[in-house]
Amino acid sequence: xxxxxxxxxxxxTSEVNSALHVFMDIFGYYFTIAFPYKLxxxxxxxxxxxxxxxxxxxxxxxxxxxxxxxxxxLSREAQAYIKKYHITYKKVLKEVKKRENDGYIEKATxxxxxxxxxxxxxxxxxxxx
Numbered sequence: 001x002x003x004x005x006x007x008x009x010x011x012x013t014s015e016v017n018s019a020l021h022v023f024m025d026i027f028g029y030y031f032t033i034a035f036p037y038k039l040x041x042x043x044x045x046x047x048x049x050x051x052x053x054x055x056x057x058x059x060x061x062x063x064x065x066x067x068x069x070x071x072x073x074l075s076r077e078a079q080a081y082i083k084k085y086h087i088t089y090k091k092v093l094k095e096v097k098k099r100e101n102d103g104y105i106e107k108a109t110x111x112x113x114x115x116x117x118x119x120x121x122x123x124x125x126x127x128x129x
């Protein structure tokens with residue numbers, strides 16, 4: 001494609017910057033022809049069934065509390081409340097994840113047999129999930 005271009009406009013310019021702009025325009029034109037834009041739509045799939053509506057609400061509230069904590073100087077009571085909420089939120093997440101993993105192990109047909117590519121069910125929970 002580029003070998004079919006005459007390049008006369010490029011050779012007729014005497015200034016270096018304008019020659020560079022002409023070259024970049026010509027090159028960009030052929031580049032977009034050779035490699036057109038392709039629209040890719042990424043789908044958001046969430047396989048985590050343990051993320052409930054309440055956890056999502058708590059997560060948003062935790063984000064708001066953290067941003068308020070960073071932006072403003074708060075009283076000790078407010079700081080203590082945010083800290084207590086954060087600790088409770090972490091405990092709830094840990095417990096829900098634990099229950100989800102326990103259910104995953106319970107549903108497995110044989111916990112000691114290999115599942116997939118050389119992975120045991122329990123090890124799959126420990127290292128992958």
